[in-house]
Amino acid sequence: MNTTYNESLSAASGKESWKRGDTAKRVYDFETREQSVSQRDFAKNNNVPRSSLRYWVARKNNIDA
Incomplete structure (x- = not known):
């Protein structure tokens, strides 16, 4: 079985990455x-x-710029 580290990590976490x-x-x-x-x-x-939406909004509100 030839699985790269990145493939196994995403399969293990089951989380979707957001752009x-x-x-x-x-x-x-x-x-x-x-x-x-x-x-x-x-x-x-x-x-x-x-939880993702709440995190994104909080992160935006904490930007120093």
Whole structure:
């Protein structure tokens, strides 16, 4: 069996990697949404784990620039 380290790592974690452009778009869409839509509902409607969305938003808010 010839499996590279990267292939075995992604198979073991089972986590999906998000591209920077996709995450930025989802954070932007979340921040410009109607205020009546909760973070939980937004994540569910956009097929994003709520924990990932919460992390992305928190990370953006902590940028020094």
